[in-house]
Amino acid sequence: MVKNKFKKILVLGSGALKIGEAGEFDYSGSQAMKALKEEKIQVILINPNIATFQTSKALADEVYFLPVNDYFVEKVIAKERPDGIMLSFGGQTALNCGLALHQKGIFKKYKIEVLGSPILSIELTEDREKFAEHLRKINIPVPPSGSAKSFTEAKKIAEKIGYPLMIRVAFALGGQKSGVAKNTKELEEIVKGALAISPQVLIEKYLHHFKEIEYEVVRDLEGNVVTVCNMENLDPLGIHTGDSIVVAPSQTLNNEEYHGLREASIKIVESLKIVGECNVQFALNPHPSPLPKGEGALDYFVIEVNARLSRSSALASKATGYPLAFVAAKLGLGQTLLEIENKITKVTQSFFEPALDYVVVKIPRWDLAKFVGAVEHIGSAMKSVGEVMAIGRSFEEALQKAVRMQSGLVESVTDNGFQNKKEVLKFLTIPTPRRLFALAAGLKDGMSLKQIHKLTGIDLWFLYRIENIVKIEIKFKKQFKKNKKLNKETMLLLKQTGFSDKKIADLGGKTEIQIRQLRKHMAILPSVFAIDTLAGEVPAKTNYLYLTYHGTHHDVAPLGRNAVIVLGGGPYHIGSSVEFDWSCVSTALALKRQKKKSIIINCNPETVSTDYDMSDRLYFENLSFETVADISEFENAPPLIISVGGQKPNNLAKQLSGENFQILGTKASDIDRAEDRNKFSMLLDQLNILQPKWISFTNMNQALKFTEAEGFPVLVRPSYVLSGSAMRVCYNREQLFNFVKKAAVLSPLHPVTISKYIENAKELEFDGVAQDGALMIYGISEHIENAGVHSGDATIVYPTQRVYASTEFQLRSITKKIVKELAVTGPFNIQFLVKDNKPFVIEVNLRASRTFPLLSKAMDANFPEVAVDSFFGRAKKLHFKYPKGVVVKSPQFSFARLLGADPVLRIEMSSTGEAACFGRDYDEALLKSILSTNQFDFKNKAVLLSLGGDLYKAKFLDTANTLISLGYKIFATDTTAEFFKNNKIKCKTVRKAFEATPNALNIIESKKVAFVVNLSVANKVNEHDEKRRGTDGFHLRRAAVDNQIPLFTDLHLARAFIKALSRYGMKDLEIKSYREYLH
Amino acid sequence: MLNKKQEKNLAKLILKDGTKFFGKSFGAMQSISGEVVFATGMVGYPEALTDPSFAGQILVLTYPIIGNYGVPEKKFWESDKVQVSGLIVCDYIDTPSHFAMQMKLGEWLKKEKIPALEIKDTRLLTQKLRNEGVMLGKIQIGKRAIKFEDPNKRNLVAEVSTKKIYEIYPYPVSPYSRGRRKEGVKTIVLIDCGVKQNIVHRLVARNLKVIIVPWNTDITKLKFTVDAVVISNGPGDPQKAKMTIQNIKKIMEKKIPLLGICLGNQLLALALGGTTYKLKFGHRSQNQPVVERGTKKCYLTTQNHGFAVKKIPRDFKEWFYNANDNTNEGIMHKSLPVMSVQFHPESSPGPLDTDWIFDFFLKKANIYGKK
């Protein structure tokens, strides 16, 4: 082992998951920490993201659940006195924090070495203007550009370069607030928006329809450099790489282009003296003129360089099997690439460039439909919330797999719900998440490839591949219509082109199972191939696998019955995120306790579960019935765990058990009894357990009868949903009618249900593990907001703070009844509403829930371990210990990135992540937690209040007084101000959003206030009304998120926050590690 | 399943040990025998296919999707024809897209009379060659069986080498000054054992006049001054190029600076008392790591060879070694400007990391040679 001089290293995480900074940093931080542990270095981690694997006890010696900002990090440094710090594994958050600490001289003061790339280089790459200058100096082309700090400056530059222009923002990530300006008006709009979040914008020539290519480069202290992977965006320049379909390796570059760009990236990395990982993004002209004459004549530009691990590096890691973050961490310690073993082959080392013998396709996952009003266009600012990666031996195979992984609802690129040609044309012209499907639709409609290429800028090569899929589908359909037969040759061709059994069944008027049986009868089964980084050149001991129909052999032998398959959660999206990956990984690890081998199936490249050293075997594959069944049958039918990866694997219960696959834990029929509303409701009635009154209806009269009896408001929803999609509160008949029309279209297979919406109720979560119907371990947590805010968006506290002992007692006995009745084995979660000390059950999930990691960590009890033990009948009852500290979890919203979305809490989930902090009491934990998801300025003692309705105003009175006593200056909008004045509270009236300045918007834009409270009465207008988006409230809320000013739209949370403020200042917040809170 | 007759009609690759891989033909409808080897590079098939070092070989490309950008103009090839005997890929693309494309890969192969097959499990084939070593094989199209033939028994170098001497001058590229000879240009003699054009390009780019001579030319008998000699890459067993080996001895006696590339490395070693041996499955990829002996510097290189140097000749030291399997990757004379590398500093296809070898050599050889 190589010696190193470091004893204690501080690693910065990236905090809550948000658009542009998501699960990939759980993966990179975890790998980095593994690398440090291997060197026996003490690791300190700061990351308030409690749902991540990296904050597990297994990795860091000390974890601080604290905001990643210069204030808290300095405090931790002063306490822990590490001798080194790693800034490049926690995304832009960690990097920006590191730069701030550096500028403050903290590293010097505490004699801390920044490991990896020199901080000056990082600074250089972050300053778009200086960096462009640097590149010009070393003869690397950058687009003609200039930087501006004001609109006037921007205009001058624009005149010089000429429109269209690309406006980009310094020190930001995910292309936030960037955009294309075709004229001065658009320029003004974009520049102003950008300058609200960053001091500098870069204005550059818009490179229309250039190819977008990325390289992932690693370099060691000795100057040895390799590019681990290159990637090509299917979408041309102009669509953020995070929102692009990405292919690795590049498909349309020839040798000269591939290696020309590779050489350029090496030159850049060398000039920056990077140590570790670096990402270089290029724009390449697909139609250079004049034609290049041999070497050095490529027509390309550098778009940007990220001197840190990134989303792309996570993808590259998974695409190649080269553990970039692990290697980068070792390089940071001063090791050379030659000294680091190739973890896959175990016989070669890390100085090499992986040779792939497969192709990888990444497709982003968007959830724009979840945001009312959000603009559907995609462009240079990232909007996706997750991604999937598919591996295949032909592009068609990989693309079709990825399409299926992405939403779980679509079977093929040829599936598309476009109404007519006009709509197809529209979706080809305007880039949206549906463009891929428009390509296939256009080709089906007979549009020419050239025409589509011209509209989209997508390289003909990709269009030819999609055309191939379309052609094969059409041919099969015709052939089948004629002779009703599917021969072996055609079946094989369809499978090699990536068609699923289900799709083939749909095309041929059969069922999925019929096709499956036919296929098995024909002995057409996928081959199991390994990813070995060297295309089979060296025998590798790899357990990293995928399926393909372009093969006739398997690389591995089945593990058999001593193995257990754990299904992961698929792409991150709203409602299913890193918490399920934590559960999945923790479960896989816990299988060792039962001497079982673990097999993980998952298809999300930003996860820790898809790191091949977290399980005995990893299948980077889809979580569909077909794929899971194929893998299971190949492995000789080991039992399956479907209850730790969220709703997606859970939904397979019925089908898998129907086909006699063995599922560990609660029986599929009992899962169905919990998920089927009718059955579940009957069960509750039987057990004498309260539930909000509801009916399920198929015609409007039934619904009306219900509302007449029960009154409004009501909650309307279809069954089998995870995160409130298509769920709506209706306050009157009109709203009800309007919504049902839409919901019925959404899900014709399931009847619509309608329940009494209980106002002003408390919401509680009950999480636990049971074995054969007996409770083994559990925890109750409390929502701070009232019911009506989706549990994923709610602020949650553990242990409960304002719940009667008698309520908890009732919850426990209700749970025991349910668990017993359903014979639950394994994890479960029950959601309760409590009104007047009467608990109502609103939902039971017989799987690990979002709160699983939170409770596990808060209670210091490994729930997944108990769950695994329970699967084998070996769980023991765990006794409850009242915790010393309090934990509060806050949601993280990404509204700022979603133009047009209304940032307000509703019954539908819209947060993209969460953070949780410990404190000595509720107030302290809440404050820390809110500081983790917001940029709050303690020094700015001013606030803007805009309270709708008399009730809210009255309820806020005490809190307003608290603000005054804290020395806050109150700005209030018209009626709120009037109310305050009547109640002798000093405040300054501000005008409405669109009245003359100074108005509410000006106050926010000029950052005069530290936070904004905006409470609006939801019951009068439908929250989904177009009208509502034009309101003052909407503009006010948008302005707050656009200017990164903390916004509170819930009465209870706002009150709790202000109360906490009155008890704690920044300096009073204790700096204690997780361990210290436990012992 | 297929019946015997159907099987007979299918295009297939048959290995010496009897293993059959059925496939779809996309090249010339013609049967051929050769040595089956695999290469793992992900780009650069036009360069690889025209690399004379592949003469006599049936090339299996491990990257599955091939043909994407078609084939460019001849001037971008590594020699003036397709050199491989046959080509095997997993997924042939007949709908390429690239601005520099002149024709499709399939069209080209047909024109050049080279058979090519799409067989699905190229990974299995690769693993077989890796485990059992490269072996003879034949692509059989149609019913008529052909015999296995070992290309290594032939003098492949003689087959691919130029038959006559020709010169290339570092003419300025500008059309206005075309034809004007540069004064004081030094002369490099390039012994063509199957040279890749990019070796010529890399030398000419350094303002050198390159005279390309047949593999068996005795340099010492040439009528002009030779400032330095480069021995090119080439196919097959180095032992077969006996005359080149003899001639190298003469060059050494005259102390003319010498750079060997690939086969040139092996020939230099053999000429001066070293030995060579056949590798189990050779190095054919663009990601071979080589370490400069005595330093911590490592370079990524393109390689294409089935033989390697074992014993390093006296008065020479090892210059480079392979970081994966420790095989020799280059030797250097302890005092004279004589050296050779097993990899391809001219790349094409592959990484451009070791282009500096040319500068290093030219400097040692006291030849003005900056780009």
Ligand SMILES: Nc1ncnc2c1ncn2[C@@H]1O[C@H](COP(=O)(O)OP(=O)(O)O)[C@@H](O)[C@H]1O
């Ligand atoms: N000059 C340009 N012309 C056209 N598109 C561009 C240009 N510069 C950047 N883009 C697009 O904007 C996206 C985001 O820009 P980038 O600087 O990479 O931001 P981020 O830091 O968020 O990754 C890129 O992925 C690219 O598609």
Ligand SMILES: Nc1ncnc2c1ncn2[C@@H]1O[C@H](COP(=O)(O)OP(=O)(O)O)[C@@H](O)[C@H]1O
């Ligand atoms: N009957 C009800 N009355 C009031 N609020 C409710 C009622 N049912 C659900 N809610 C609220 O809606 C949110 C989402 O409902 P839930 O059934 O849990 O959906 P999901 O399946 O998406 O978790 C809950 O967290 C709760 O705040």
Ligand SMILES: [Mg+2]
């Ligand atoms: Mg970028």
Ligand SMILES: [Mg+2]
């Ligand atoms: Mg819920």
